[in-house]
Amino acid sequence: MSLLKKFATVASGTLMSRIFGFTREMLMAAFLGTGPVADAFNTAFRFPNTFRRLFAEGAFNAAFVPLFAKEIEQNGMDGAKRFSEEVFGVLFTILLGLTIAMELSMPFLVSTVIAPGFTSDPVKFENTVNLAMIMFPYLACMSLAAMMGGMLNSLHKYFAAAIAPVFLNFILIGALLLAWAQNYDPLQIGYALSWGVMAAGVVQLAIVWFAVRRAGIKIGFRRPKLTPNVRRLLVLALPAAITGGITQINLLINTNIASGSAGAVSSLVYADRFYQLPLGVVGIAVATVLLPELSRALRGGHMQEAGNLQNRSVEFTLFLTLPAAAALLVFSEPLVRLLFERGQFGPESTLIVSQILAVYGLGLPAFVLIKAFIPGFFAREDTRTPMIFAGISVVVNVTLALILFPRLGPTGIATAEITAGWVNAILLLSVLIWRKHWDYDAGLIRRIPRLIIAAAIMAAALYFSAQYFETYLSRQAGxxxxxxxxxxxxxxxxxxxxxxxxxxxxxxxxALKGNMRRRKKAAATPENTDISA
Structure with a gap:
C-alpha cells in the first residue's frame, strides 16, 4: 500500500470523526452557547482529554510503537504479544491509581490547576467538579485504546483506530438529541453529555480490542512487572508524553488563564473545533502512518527510504494544510456564522470565535508540521530532544498569554498558542537538519514556494468573492x-x-494517481511516493 493511500486510510476515519464533531458542536452551541454550563462542561472535558493526549496518544504513539515494531522484527508475533501483555498490566495498574487519585482530589485540582477563575462563581465551580469526576475515567479507557491502536498501526491496520473516535461524537449527538426531545435544561444537558463521554470511552476501547484480536493478538492480563522492555518504554514515554501532548498542555494552561473571563473558555473551544479538522485529518494521519513506517525503515537500514518518507510527508502536509490555513485566515466569520450562530450562540459570539479562528489559521501549518517532524526523533528512540523543545514552547505560550490576554482577551491566548507552535516547529526542523537526520531533497525546497503562492492566490480569490457575496452570507439571508x-x-x-x-x-x-495504486515493492522510492513532479 502506498504512503499516500495509508495517509488516506487514516485521514478518512479522522475526517468522519471531525465531521460528526462539528455536528456535535453545532448542537452544543445552539443549546448551551458560551454560557456558564458550556464553560463548565468544556473545562471539565478538557482535563481528562489533556491527560489522554499526554499519557495515551503522546506517550504510546511515540514510545510504544517503535518498541512494539522492534519486537515484531526480532521475536515475531509471539514476542510482540508478550511485550503488549507486559505493558498492558503496568498501564492498567497506573491508570487505576491515577483515576482514584484524581477523583479524590478533583475539587482541589479545579480550584488551583484547571479553572481557578471559577472559584468566584460557586455554582459554576461545583458543576465543573462534578462533570470532571464523571468524565475522568474516560482517560483510562482511551489510554488502553491508544495502546491497542498503536499495535494496530504497527501491524499496518490503521482503520479501526482511526474510526473509533467517531463513536464519541455519535453518542454525544444522541445525548443532545435526547436532551432536546426531553426538553432538558442546560445543566441537565451538561450531565447527559458527561455520561455520554464516559460511555464513549468504553465503546472505543471495545472497538480496538476486537480489532487487535482479529489481527491475531489476544492480550491477557499479566501481573504488573517492570521487565527491561517495560522500563525502556517508561523511560521513553515520559518525555514523549510531554512532547506529544504539548498542544494539550498549552490548551490546559490557556484554559486556566481564560477562566477569569466569562465565555472565553467556550469561545476558544469552539474555534479549536474548526482548526482541529485540518489538523486532525492531515496531521494525525501523517503522524500515525509516518512513525511506524519510519521506524521500520530505520531498523532495516533503508536510509534513502527514511529520507523520502520524511520529505513526502512534509510535502503532503503542506499541500493540504496551506489552503486550509488561508481559508481560516480570510473566511472565518462566514464559517462560524453558518455552523454555530443560532439559539444561545449570537452575533457577538460569532465575532469573537471568528477572530480566534483567524489567528489559529496562521498557526495551522506549524501544528501540522510538528506532527511530521516529531517522528524523525521518536523513530530513533529520542524522546528527550522534542521534550526540551516542547518545554520551551510552553514557556513562550505562558509568557505571551499572560501578557496578551488582559489586552486582547481570548484572541491574545490564541496568538500566544500559535507563536509557541511556530517556535516548536522551527526548533525541531533545525535540529533534524543539524544532526543530518533530515535529508531534504531539492524537489521539496523547489515546490514549497509554489504551494505558498497557490494558497495565497486562493486566499485572495476567496476574500474578494466573500466581499462580493456578503449579502448572501449574512444571517438575514437565511x-x-x-x-x-x-x-x-x-x-x-x-x-x-x-x-x-x-x-x-x-x-x-x-504522481498522485500513481500513489493510489498498490505497489508490488515493499520499499518506497522517490519515484513512486512523490506527490509532485
Whole structure:
C-alpha cells in the first residue's frame, strides 16, 4: 500500500470523526452557547482529554510503537504479544491509581490547576467538579485504546483506530438529541453529555480490542512487572508524553488563564473545533502512518527510504494544510456564522470565535508540521530532544498569554498558542537538519514556494468573492442561502487552488494517481511516493 493511500486510510476515519464533531458542536452551541454550563462542561472535558493526549496518544504513539515494531522484527508475533501483555498490566495498574487519585482530589485540582477563575462563581465551580469526576475515567479507557491502536498501526491496520473516535461524537449527538426531545435544561444537558463521554470511552476501547484480536493478538492480563522492555518504554514515554501532548498542555494552561473571563473558555473551544479538522485529518494521519513506517525503515537500514518518507510527508502536509490555513485566515466569520450562530450562540459570539479562528489559521501549518517532524526523533528512540523543545514552547505560550490576554482577551491566548507552535516547529526542523537526520531533497525546497503562492492566490480569490457575496452570507439571508453560497465559494476556491498548484508545478497529478495504486515493492522510492513532479 502506498504512503499516500495509508495517509488516506487514516485521514478518512479522522475526517468522519471531525465531521460528526462539528455536528456535535453545532448542537452544543445552539443549546448551551458560551454560557456558564458550556464553560463548565468544556473545562471539565478538557482535563481528562489533556491527560489522554499526554499519557495515551503522546506517550504510546511515540514510545510504544517503535518498541512494539522492534519486537515484531526480532521475536515475531509471539514476542510482540508478550511485550503488549507486559505493558498492558503496568498501564492498567497506573491508570487505576491515577483515576482514584484524581477523583479524590478533583475539587482541589479545579480550584488551583484547571479553572481557578471559577472559584468566584460557586455554582459554576461545583458543576465543573462534578462533570470532571464523571468524565475522568474516560482517560483510562482511551489510554488502553491508544495502546491497542498503536499495535494496530504497527501491524499496518490503521482503520479501526482511526474510526473509533467517531463513536464519541455519535453518542454525544444522541445525548443532545435526547436532551432536546426531553426538553432538558442546560445543566441537565451538561450531565447527559458527561455520561455520554464516559460511555464513549468504553465503546472505543471495545472497538480496538476486537480489532487487535482479529489481527491475531489476544492480550491477557499479566501481573504488573517492570521487565527491561517495560522500563525502556517508561523511560521513553515520559518525555514523549510531554512532547506529544504539548498542544494539550498549552490548551490546559490557556484554559486556566481564560477562566477569569466569562465565555472565553467556550469561545476558544469552539474555534479549536474548526482548526482541529485540518489538523486532525492531515496531521494525525501523517503522524500515525509516518512513525511506524519510519521506524521500520530505520531498523532495516533503508536510509534513502527514511529520507523520502520524511520529505513526502512534509510535502503532503503542506499541500493540504496551506489552503486550509488561508481559508481560516480570510473566511472565518462566514464559517462560524453558518455552523454555530443560532439559539444561545449570537452575533457577538460569532465575532469573537471568528477572530480566534483567524489567528489559529496562521498557526495551522506549524501544528501540522510538528506532527511530521516529531517522528524523525521518536523513530530513533529520542524522546528527550522534542521534550526540551516542547518545554520551551510552553514557556513562550505562558509568557505571551499572560501578557496578551488582559489586552486582547481570548484572541491574545490564541496568538500566544500559535507563536509557541511556530517556535516548536522551527526548533525541531533545525535540529533534524543539524544532526543530518533530515535529508531534504531539492524537489521539496523547489515546490514549497509554489504551494505558498497557490494558497495565497486562493486566499485572495476567496476574500474578494466573500466581499462580493456578503449579502448572501449574512444571517438575514437565511440558512439555506448561506449554506449554498458558502459551499459554492469553498468549491470555487478549491478549484482555484488545485488548478494553480498543478499549473505552476507545485504538485503532479500523474504522481498522485500513481500513489493510489498498490505497489508490488515493499520499499518506497522517490519515484513512486512523490506527490509532485
Amino acid at each position: 440558512l439555506l442561502v448561506q449554506a449554498t453560497t458558502l459551499g459554492l465559494l469553498v468549491i470555487g476556491s478549491m478549484i482555484v487552488y488545485f488548478a494553480t498548484v498543478f499549473a505552476i508545478g507545485g504538485a503532479s497529478l500523474s
